[in-house]
Amino acid sequence: MTAMTMAKALNTGLRRAMEQDSKVILFGEDIGRLGGVFRITDGLQKDFGEHRVMDAPLAESGIVGAAVGLAMRGYRPVVEIQFDGFVYPAFDQIVSQVAKMHRRTEGTVRMPIVIRIPYGGGIGAVEHHSESPEAYFAHTAGLRVLTPGDPQAAFVTIQQAIACDDPVVYFEPKRRYWDKGDVDEGLDARDRQRVPDPWQARVVKAGDDVTVACYGPMVRTCLEAARASSDASLEVIDLQSLSPLDIETLVASVERTGRLVVVHEASANVGIGAEIAARVTERCFYSLEAPVLRVTGFDIPYPASRLEEHFLPDLDRVLDAVDRAMAY
Amino acid sequence: MTAMTMAKALNTGLRRAMEQDSKVILFGEDIGRLGGVFRITDGLQKDFGEHRVMDAPLAESGIVGAAVGLAMRGYRPVVEIQFDGFVYPAFDQIVSQVAKMHRRTEGTVRMPIVIRIPYGGGIGAVEHHSESPEAYFAHTAGLRVLTPGDPQAAFVTIQQAIACDDPVVYFEPKRRYWDKGDVDEGLDARDRQRVPDPWQARVVKAGDDVTVACYGPMVRTCLEAARASSDASLEVIDLQSLSPLDIETLVASVERTGRLVVVHEASANVGIGAEIAARVTERCFYSLEAPVLRVTGFDIPYPASRLEEHFLPDLDRVLDAVDRAMAY
Amino acid sequence: MSDGIRAGAAIQLLSPEGERVSNTHYDISLGDAELRDLYRDMVLVRRIDTEATALQRQGELGLWASSLGQEAAQVGSARCLRPGDFAFPTYREHGVTWSRGIKPLEFLAMFRGVTNGGWDPIERGCAIYTIVIGNQALHGAGYAMGIQLDDSDDAVIAYFGDGATDEGDVNEAFVFGSVFNAPVVFFCQNNQWAISQPRERRSRAPIHERAAGFGFPGVLVDGNDILAVMAVTREALDRARTGGGPTLVEAYTYRMAAHTTSDDPTRYRRAEELEIWRLRDPIERLKVFLARQGIADRHYFDQIEQEADELAVHVRDGVRSMPEPEATSMFDHVYAESHTLLEEQRRHLHEYEASFVPGGSA
Amino acid sequence: MSDGIRAGAAIQLLSPEGERVSNTHYDISLGDAELRDLYRDMVLVRRIDTEATALQRQGELGLWASSLGQEAAQVGSARCLRPGDFAFPTYREHGVTWSRGIKPLEFLAMFRGVTNGGWDPIERGCAIYTIVIGNQALHGAGYAMGIQLDDSDDAVIAYFGDGATDEGDVNEAFVFGSVFNAPVVFFCQNNQWAISQPRERRSRAPIHERAAGFGFPGVLVDGNDILAVMAVTREALDRARTGGGPTLVEAYTYRMAAHTTSDDPTRYRRAEELEIWRLRDPIERLKVFLARQGIADRHYFDQIEQEADELAVHVRDGVRSMPEPEATSMFDHVYAESHTLLEEQRRHLHEYEASFVPGGSA
Numbered sequence A, B: 001m002t003a004m005t006m007a008k009a010l011n012t013g014l015r016r017a018m019e020q021d022s023k024v025i026l027f028g029e030d031i032g033r034l035g036g037v038f039r040i041t042d043g044l045q046k047d048f049g050e051h052r053v054m055d056a057p058l059a060e061s062g063i064v065g066a067a068v069g070l071a072m073r074g075y076r077p078v079v080e081i082q083f084d085g086f087v088y089p090a091f092d093q094i095v096s097q098v099a100k101m102h103r104r105t106e107g108t109v110r111m112p113i114v115i116r117i118p119y120g121g122g123i124g125a126v127e128h129h130s131e132s133p134e135a136y137f138a139h140t141a142g143l144r145v146l147t148p149g150d151p152q153a154a155f156v157t158i159q160q161a162i163a164c165d166d167p168v169v170y171f172e173p174k175r176r177y178w179d180k181g182d183v184d185e186g187l188d189a190r191d192r193q194r195v196p197d198p199w200q201a202r203v204v205k206a207g208d209d210v211t212v213a214c215y216g217p218m219v220r221t222c223l224e225a226a227r228a229s230s231d232a233s234l235e236v237i238d239l240q241s242l243s244p245l246d247i248e249t250l251v252a253s254v255e256r257t258g259r260l261v262v263v264h265e266a267s268a269n270v271g272i273g274a275e276i277a278a279r280v281t282e283r284c285f286y287s288l289e290a291p292v293l294r295v296t297g298f299d300i301p302y303p304a305s306r307l308e309e310h311f312l313p314d315l316d317r318v319l320d321a322v323d324r325a326m327a328y
Numbered sequence C, D: 001m002s003d004g005i006r007a008g009a010a011i012q013l014l015s016p017e018g019e020r021v022s023n024t025h026y027d028i029s030l031g032d033a034e035l036r037d038l039y040r041d042m043v044l045v046r047r048i049d050t051e052a053t054a055l056q057r058q059g060e061l062g063l064w065a066s067s068l069g070q071e072a073a074q075v076g077s078a079r080c081l082r083p084g085d086f087a088f089p090t091y092r093e094h095g096v097t098w099s100r101g102i103k104p105l106e107f108l109a110m111f112r113g114v115t116n117g118g119w120d121p122i123e124r125g126c127a128i129y130t131i132v133i134g135n136q137a138l139h140g141a142g143y144a145m146g147i148q149l150d151d152s153d154d155a156v157i158a159y160f161g162d163g164a165t166d167e168g169d170v171n172e173a174f175v176f177g178s179v180f181n182a183p184v185v186f187f188c189q190n191n192q193w194a195i196s197q198p199r200e201r202r203s204r205a206p207i208h209e210r211a212a213g214f215g216f217p218g219v220l221v222d223g224n225d226i227l228a229v230m231a232v233t234r235e236a237l238d239r240a241r242t243g244g245g246p247t248l249v250e251a252y253t254y255r256m257a258a259h260t261t262s263d264d265p266t267r268y269r270r271a272e273e274l275e276i277w278r279l280r281d282p283i284e285r286l287k288v289f290l291a292r293q294g295i296a297d298r299h300y301f302d303q304i305e306q307e308a309d310e311l312a313v314h315v316r317d318g319v320r321s322m323p324e325p326e327a328t329s330m331f332d333h334v335y336a337e338s339h340t341l342l343e344e345q346r347r348h349l350h351e352y353e354a355s356f357v358p359g360g361s362a
């Protein structure tokens, strides 16, 4: 076990994937000499060369569209979108081509593309640098959506995403990049015996009274809430895979607790929390003691940074929802 | 009252809006001499001139981005996207600019832009011509999303959308373009006394046992299901506004019926139905006799046209869900 | 904007009257058999097109995008490809798919609505048809980058129309092609129309001149002259293979039919325009040349007609008897590895539909 | 790619040594007061920039995008605008916003994080800063189309960087500008870098040559020569006003600071590069010229220094004492007319936060 930041865990995971498969190439804006604005690709161009770590032109549709072509030629492109708010120019290529190509070609053309996106707020950034657009991609059939909750998960799931033959939109909780955690570098991500299934949610803290479902940046927040909660015992579940959703793990928990709070930074309206509420309620109709409650960003554009602390769910807002769930 | 198709009702509504406000201009691919591929703008360029009905270059981001500039100059652009599957190149301009401009500029710049999109399947079209992307836009704060359920609603709401100072994504159920209905052409869409609030859901058929919420192309399908249903009395609600959602009308109905089925063509996962299920369940937790059930397109890319009848919700699938709801 | 052909600016090796023209820079010399073969390909592609249009009218196809009049541009350019090369067509490139060895029933399947694809792109060196305007230009640039990474001398040809040059994607493809000096030929068929929009509504410079501003050559070729198309495409592909980077070819041609079978061109263009272009018909032009040069005779032409007739029957019968896809097949290949929620939906649909069949499982 | 300045291809009216150069086509004659004023603007804008950089280091600003070295390009071009014209800046155009009469505290507010805007664009004839690369180029084209519809002789200037020319949006803006012959000047500051990417990584042709392929003129100007920038921009604006359509101006300049305060340029560029560009400093250049020509003297320069010092204090104090926005203000103006669900969220937040305040409502 090595203590490392999530940024370093991702960097190490990318390195591992590149070592193991020469078809893995990185492509994105400023990822070469600069190592990306968050340094996630730091040192990789130096070690693997300009052919494996390619600085891209400033054009996101172009980056993803070219990745489609590269994938058709047999490569496994790992694309970096510089910030959440800059993925939208690539939306057409992602929705119409990346997501559909395998189905359209009846399985003959695979799209083993990973689209890495630092996402979420809490770092005091300017506009378009704090968004949580995961719902758009989770709604899009043909894509898989992953987001790691801690450095260990980051180290493993980035490799699993790259090894996956389906396109994966990989959301990196940027405000947790600098959080440290223990990482088992010895773990071989290909070892299906020892490594957890990336598409399965993880119970990161067991509890009895209320299930709290969260992912990415909110995992730490919810764990803190669980620690701070005196009245109720919280079971915290890190969804990790936002598409497909692992409903079974949630159902198993809610059947015990009878209460579910879903937490995410993204706006509530037509978001991941809505889907979870709908599905879990359908499955656990008779075991729910309270409706599924959502703690989310408000249904407004991400605010200027001096207001973000009011926008983002925090420990207190999670506990407030827990109280409300308990009060039913 | 005049019997007319929804296509004609939209055309007449556009004409009315253009007559009443010289700042209303139409902009889109092939909307001039051709009148649009669905002829919704038929005759308008002839009558209002090339300055009011402008054929656009073949570039959707450009069309919407230029509309932003036109709106800043004081115009009210009504943009046509040729088919649902071609709105994605404009996604960035819609999400980052159209939706946010009013908030970003603290109310000083309004975006009275209407983005008209023929949507949905059932017409035997090739790929990208049958999609239902409304969830993406409903999830986007700052946008309003409307879709008419019949010719009368089309005639009125297209004018209301144009008169609205917020950006409206206006989804036209293309397979209902040729359905006829009575339209009160004498109605002045500006007359708030006589004209229904566009943001309110409409009970299009009253009933007692199960509430069926639907919109756009599914309104007719659900009305047919209501007529065909012998065991249960269905209350059919046409949502009409997908953002904001009129939850009150749904709650009022569900508090009576205790059962809700939501129907849409779009994929279920993280869709409009999920949001409705989540909200209505939260509000009607104690009155629901059954979980909210969804009848939707599957979580797959829209299939080739010979398969679409299996993909699209129809009368039987609605009734099947009604039976399941009743069985709880 | 001036008419590129009349202005004499376009590369031409065969006049509309079927006479061999010389060009200082471009030339091509083909054997008689190959020349006949080009003629054959164009005739057969046109016959498929005619048949498909008829099949659409009869309700056997959902839609058809006609390639009528563009056979020389399509067959000529695709002929220059080697097996390892890769073509990225739009929805109209039936002459390209045909030339890549894709069977008519394979490329008609999408228009019938039984699939969105129809063939294995990797095996055939040809992507499936792309409908979203411009998307495939970027795929072409990316694929070409992959060729470079492989240190191979394969090349890519990416097709698009005049209208497509408006789209961001096509311009970004120019950027990527240029920045990476990728082995890609951007092949634009300027067929004068983008649905109802005439070429005058495009940006005010001739299309091939767009290339210079991105740092690579652009060439204007008479797109109805199959010899010129081949000469120009071959040179562009050679440049690509040998590290010379991208080329933009503007093939000046004409969409002789409606945009698709759903379109009504009488609303926006005059019939006279068509008359002019009939005189520039790419097939007639080669036919006159072949006949004049004694490369092919009446007997040969009759034989090709007969082959075309047989092909038409094959297409007609084949389309009519195309197997309907299974309902649950729509869940196949959504993912390389499916997942529980999707398999539940598949099972649910299966059981639900079976419940309507007498004796089916509930 | 050659260095546009050394190659002598760029329009220049003032040499780096501050000597007046003549140009056969472009010229400008300005009164002494205006010349001094240009100097003043550039000095003040630079001082604001220096101060803002310092404020960011002190944690008073979240981020700062420096305009250091680009003052001539920005002030010179924006000076040519009339009140009814409209400017569309990126995030770096402080010399533009300043020249449009927007107060430093107004354009610093976004960088402090108290707003995403800061001024009323309609009233000021200047859009708020746009961060998504290229978006505003299309807004500029559209606004210019609106001017045409109004039959007005106003004009638009849309700013973007060298990197932005890769984006689809910028190229589509060229298409729209060209097709509608819209009164828009596309003003590209080629500051040699797009974060870590040098201009060599852009497409292989000089940026201003992109214009020809879209059917309108492109001009290369020494962006550190304020007189040349003004001459070139004025001509482009005049052309726009009189129905001549768009122009692309490439102002060849240099980003002397880091990309933003978050950036570390030592990772990707050599310090020597900066040394060369210091010799081409736009402010020094004008200063030498003013002094040599006797248009301004030591006294004047000192006075401007003092004004700059005072402005710095004003900026420092003003930023520090900028009022914090109310939490619930984030619900304002999401819609022109708010709706129930949103107002519920506002109320909920209000009550929730009040519950933490002793004595607050629950």
Ligand SMILES: Cc1ncc(C[n+]2csc(CCOP(=O)(O)OP(=O)(O)O)c2C)c(N)n1
Pocket: B029, B058, B060, B082, B086, B089, C092, C131, C132, C133, C160, C161, C162, C163, C164, C165, C191, C193, C194, C195, C255, C259
């Ligand atoms: C992104 C996108 N927008 C709109 C359309 C609708 N559409 C289909 S073909 C076409 C015109 C294409 O013109 P051109 O590129 O000249 O090709 P041609 O059809 O003439 O071969 C349009 C607008 C589309 N398919 N994709």
Ligand SMILES: Cc1ncc(C[n+]2csc(CCOP(=O)(O)OP(=O)(O)O)c2C)c(N)n1
Pocket: A029, A058, A060, A082, A086, A089, D092, D131, D132, D133, D160, D161, D162, D163, D164, D165, D191, D193, D194, D195, D255, D259
């Ligand atoms: C669509 C989009 N992609 C990426 C970014 C991140 N980004 C901000 S500035 C920048 C470089 C811009 O370079 P250039 O256009 O030359 O302008 P400069 O910063 O040099 O003034 C990038 C990549 C962005 N803001 N928007």
Ligand SMILES: [Mg+2]
Pocket: C161, C162, C163, C189, C190, C191, C192, C193, C194, C195, C255
């Ligand atoms: Mg065309």
Ligand SMILES: [Mg+2]
Pocket: D161, D162, D163, D189, D190, D191, D192, D193, D194, D195, D255
């Ligand atoms: Mg730059």
